Amino acid sequence: MNDTQTAANGSSDRRVIISIDAMGGDLGPKAVVAGIAQSVVKNPSIGFIVHGPKAELTPLIEKRGLSDCCEVRDVAEVVTMDAKPSHVMRNGKGTSMWSAIDAVKNGEAEAVVSCGNTGALMAVAMIRLRKLPGVSRPAIACLWPSRNSGGFNVMLDVGADIRADDKDLLQYALMGGSYARNGLDITRPRIGLLNVGTEEHKGRAEIKSAHDLITTAAPDADLEYVGFVEGGDIPSDRVDVIVTDGFTGNVALKTGEGTATLISEFLREAFKATPLSRIAALLALTSLKRLSKRIDPRRVNGGVFLGLNGTVVKSHGSADATGVSSAIKLAFRLADSKFTDRLAARVASAPDPRQDDAGSEQENEQTA
């Protein structure tokens, strides 16, 4: 497969190349290749560059008949889940993660998907792809099952950086709005700023200041700013994009996931409690499947790194084939819509509230 130079061609019948870090997920490269296979069946217009040890990957790819659409890049090393991001930044050059990101940097692929260590992935993406002009802190955006007609809301930052000042929160609003427009087809996304109450006098100082900045910037950015929202609004239809710092966003995301898992387990136990309830469960199976499809975390798999020169999709570490395939679908969709270019244009056209802050470059601190 040498057809990796199609990125410049915007027509819909072009082949979109996705770079895949095949290593680092909990289920190993087998699940990743199975995910590629699922995606190819649904969408033959994706090509893949797959990074990892060739001896391990080639048999998996051949077994599934994917040799035509997958090019393997032989890379020996793997970033482990407990690797320190700073260590990977210095010593990660020979890893599948680094190689996968470089394929986007070099223009060979339009987006990268990895199930690996989030902190390391963000660190390597930052030094290899670099931040978009005008972006101070990149963010990770996740999808959240919601009552909205599309079925999802966007929340950011969910863990790129534990800190965010008022201007970062404004940029998250602009970037999240652009993501909702390109990733979820929402023409005029509604933005909410996460707080502990909806009254204007409440919350931390940087949140009150961000409230004013977003109020001013929203109309020109084609966003509808709905003001403060609370934790209970995250899965609601009041809002499309929830803006918060990476500490709060990460806690909220994991709390939501933990609550959903607890309820699923309780539900399963409730249906196993008695012989009669086991019969009821059989009859209720279709309904329960309907429910589980709506809240299946694999369907919302894929945190997107926003604010870099290139599209990076972080798949859940425990993603199975269906999860990997969802992440690939998201990467394809963003690549196909030229999302990075649009986001760059959006950030560049926004008034820069930092113009008086020259020289205050900040270090990023990853949370995950």
Next chain:
Amino acid sequence: MNDTQTAANGSSDRRVIISIDAMGGDLGPKAVVAGIAQSVVKNPSIGFIVHGPKAELTPLIEKRGLSDCCEVRDVAEVVTMDAKPSHVMRNGKGTSMWSAIDAVKNGEAEAVVSCGNTGALMAVAMIRLRKLPGVSRPAIACLWPSRNSGGFNVMLDVGADIRADDKDLLQYALMGGSYARNGLDITRPRIGLLNVGTEEHKGRAEIKSAHDLITTAAPDADLEYVGFVEGGDIPSDRVDVIVTDGFTGNVALKTGEGTATLISEFLREAFKATPLSRIAALLALTSLKRLSKRIDPRRVNGGVFLGLNGTVVKSHGSADATGVSSAIKLAFRLADSKFTDRLAARVASAPDPRQDDAGSEQENEQTA
């Protein structure tokens, strides 16, 4: 009913007097009196002082045959849900909330229950009951359905104050541990500090410092400190008490509630989708009831204010009779175990990490 001087008597057959703010809830005093009636059936050893307009309360109380166990305090004014805490602090003397708290201050009742405005309730409780010696910031602790054998975890602070420094977090650990011991019968509560990862190098500076302080203080306080926990651990059986600042705790609490509500709604819709699924739902009814009992928010109704000279239970604003009755049960249990005295002793016996900070008295800022 004049038997309000039983507080000094620790025997289990004594009558425990609970002070009730009958006003300010979304469903009005009718739901509150119905909650009292539920509690009286289950536990005849509770007496009540009920605060609100006599003309409104007396007919409700007489109708339910509660005149023997309820003394009405005639108070004309009501704190509304949108009242500013600072305004209530200055002008709230004639309200049912103020009067209900004063009954605890005066020693007439051992605990107070209110469905009213959280911020106002904390503000009035602070100025009337005062903070316990050695406590810098009081906190609100909530119960969270969990996989633990008792069915619940404790989380604090969920909204008393949007800020918390390292020493506040240590105090929350001590107070939360004491609450778990007296309210949930856990001999040696396991304490976790909420963070965005479980590795020691992660998180904000004040959290890392709190980690060290709690590690040092835990053995003497009869606590088992499990270290950092993540959002997904809040409903888990890894931990009994989750410690965090009031901003993060409030967002997490509301996110968990919002997620649970969304799933319940999706579940209901899944069972209504087709005629067959409606039949399945009928058969599954017992199982679904078993589930809903485990996650029923009314069963965990009652945020407890920790760190004051007196027990204050904040019932959910929308609590119905069952919710109010749960809050009363919690108030009774804490009063009956002499919780405030035990908590005071626990805080007083802990080494004071603030001893070098004399004079740095901080203002509290309510979140709700």
